[in-house]
Structures are given as C-alpha cells and as structure tokens.
Amino acid sequence: MVLTESSVAGWLTTAFPDISSNLIAAAIGGALVWAVTRVVRRVKLFRARRFWRAMGSRQPFIVLGAPDAEALRRWEKTGMVGKGDILALVEVESQLRRLGFTGRIIEAKELPPHDLMSDLVLIGGPDGNTVTKTMLKALGDRISYGFGEARPDQATPLRDNRAGEEFSPAPDPDTGDPVEDYGLIVRSANPLAPGSAEIVILAGCWGYGTAAAAEMLDESKLLRRWPRSGKFEAVVKTSVVQGVYCKTEVQDVRAIS
Incomplete structure (x- = not known):
C-alpha cells in the first residue's frame, strides 16, 4: 500500500475525529478574530480621519510654546521646549502622517499675526504658549474649562468654570x-x-497632561464620545510613574455650541 498525503489525512480524521472538529473550530475562531480586529481598526481610522479631515487637508500650523526665561537661555540660545510638548508634537505628527496629512511646525513667538486666523494645533498651556493664551481668552465663556491662577513652583491648575472646581496634579x-x-x-x-x-x-x-491629551486624540474612548458637531472640550487625567505618564482616562467631554 502506498501512503499518500490524502490517505494519511483521511486515516487521521477517521482515527481521531476530534482533530478535524478542533481544526475547523480553530480556523473559524481565527477568521472571526481577524475580521473583528480589521473592523475595529477601520472604525478607529474612520473616526480619526473624521477628526482631522478638515484641518489636515488645509495643512495646519502646529504651534509650540517655549519659555523665555533667561536662566534657560544660558543653556541653549535657540530656546528650549518641554519634553511633554515634544511628545505631544510627535504624536500629532504621527496621527496626521498616518492619514496622509502634514502640519507646519512653528514656535508661538514666530507665528505671524495674520496666521492667527489659520488652522492651528496648539501644544501647551497658556503659561508656556502665548497663542494658547490668546485663543482661550478669545473663546471666553464658549468653553467651560480653562486654567486657574499661576502659582510659584507649582503647576497651574485646570479649572471647571461651570462647577467652580479646580483640578491640580x-x-x-x-x-x-x-x-x-x-x-x-x-x-x-x-x-x-x-x-x-x-x-x-x-x-x-x-x-504629562499635554502629551496624554495628544495621545487621546487617537483613542476610541475619546473619539466615540465626541459630539456630532465636532466641536468639544474634554478633560483627561493621567497617572505619572517614574516620570512617565500612563493609564490616561477621559474625565469629561462637553459639546461646544
């Protein structure tokens, strides 16, 4: 008797009937996992593209703040940018590039006044980024979150003007x-x-909060909550372990009329 691949497979199936059923179940399970994973990725990509589509197609300015303290300028005459802002910049650029868009990086003090009316991605709070400060002031009571009074040697707290609460790290x-x-x-x-x-x-x-906020723009737990109008404000909270942010959660999302 000549053994062939098909005869061996037939003999195994007859001798061990559970093998065929397990293989079929594994194949179906693998196909389902692949299909679900693909659907989840496509939904996430769709939401991300919907978030960035209008701005991305117009090549927004990505505006970084930089402290002008003389003590820092002694170390680097071109100026310095915080690590959290750099991480946020890298994250925003990565998201835009994945969707086929690009941004123009510029420092706040170098942005010409007429470009304040352009599409802008502002990285950093009002203490370090003057354009962020200008826009928060211009938005006024159209948004309910903002920043409280600056405190020496402490982070400026985030403030819920609607509830009168402050969130301080x-x-x-x-x-x-x-x-x-x-x-x-x-x-x-x-x-x-x-x-x-x-x-x-x-x-x-x-x-840390700046970098975590940028990362959240690519997360379903934020994107699935943003309103149909596309205009919103949100607060995220992140843990910091040995100088690294992690376990970021969305605290609140509010539509902007």
Missing part, C-alpha cells in the same frame, strides 16, 4: 514629583476666523 508626599496630571483638549472653530479655520488645543497642567 497631586504630588508625591516624599519627593514632590507629580503622580498624576490633567490635560485639556479643545476642538473648536478658530474664534478669530470662525468661518474658515479651526483650532485644537492640547494643554496640560504639566507636560
């Missing part, structure tokens, strides 16, 4: 380093050119 009692941070996300019409441009603000109390 909790420090480690031993080292004084942050163990959590808050970030604000605002997506709105540009208040200086509401009919032709939009803005996205990514601002944390510390840089």
Whole structure:
C-alpha cells in the first residue's frame, strides 16, 4: 500500500475525529478574530480621519510654546521646549502622517499675526504658549474649562468654570514629583476666523497632561464620545510613574455650541 498525503489525512480524521472538529473550530475562531480586529481598526481610522479631515487637508500650523526665561537661555540660545510638548508634537505628527496629512511646525513667538486666523494645533498651556493664551481668552465663556491662577513652583491648575472646581496634579508626599496630571483638549472653530479655520488645543497642567491629551486624540474612548458637531472640550487625567505618564482616562467631554 502506498501512503499518500490524502490517505494519511483521511486515516487521521477517521482515527481521531476530534482533530478535524478542533481544526475547523480553530480556523473559524481565527477568521472571526481577524475580521473583528480589521473592523475595529477601520472604525478607529474612520473616526480619526473624521477628526482631522478638515484641518489636515488645509495643512495646519502646529504651534509650540517655549519659555523665555533667561536662566534657560544660558543653556541653549535657540530656546528650549518641554519634553511633554515634544511628545505631544510627535504624536500629532504621527496621527496626521498616518492619514496622509502634514502640519507646519512653528514656535508661538514666530507665528505671524495674520496666521492667527489659520488652522492651528496648539501644544501647551497658556503659561508656556502665548497663542494658547490668546485663543482661550478669545473663546471666553464658549468653553467651560480653562486654567486657574499661576502659582510659584507649582503647576497651574485646570479649572471647571461651570462647577467652580479646580483640578491640580497631586504630588508625591516624599519627593514632590507629580503622580498624576490633567490635560485639556479643545476642538473648536478658530474664534478669530470662525468661518474658515479651526483650532485644537492640547494643554496640560504639566507636560504629562499635554502629551496624554495628544495621545487621546487617537483613542476610541475619546473619539466615540465626541459630539456630532465636532466641536468639544474634554478633560483627561493621567497617572505619572517614574516620570512617565500612563493609564490616561477621559474625565469629561462637553459639546461646544
């Protein structure tokens, strides 16, 4: 008797009937996992594209803030940018590039006044980014979240003007380093050119919150909650472990009329 591949397979199936049923079940299970994973990725991509489509097609300015303190300028004459802002920049650029868009990176103090009416992605809070400060002031009471008074050697707290509450990063009692941070996300019409441009603000109390806010723009737990109008404000909270942010959660999402 000559053994062939088909005869061996037939013999195995007859001798071990559970083998065929297990193989079929495994194949079906694998196909289902592949299909569900593909659908989830496509839905996530669709939501991300819907978020960035209008701005991305117009090549927005990505505006970084930079402190002008003389003490810092002694170390680097071209200026310095916080690590959290750089991480946020990398995240925003990555999201835009994946969708086929590009942005123009510029420092806040170098943005010409007429470009304040362009599409803008603002990285950093009002203390470090003057354009963020300008836009938050121009938005006024159209948004309910903002930043409280600056405090020496402390992060400026995030403030819920509607409820009168403040959110301030909790420090480690031993080292004084942050163990959590808050970030604000605002997506709105540009208040200086509401009919032709939009803005996205990514601002944390510390840089951890800024970076976490940027990362959330690519997360379903935020994208599935943003309103149909596309204009919203959101607060995220992130844990900080050994100088690294993690476990970011969406605290609140509110539509902007």
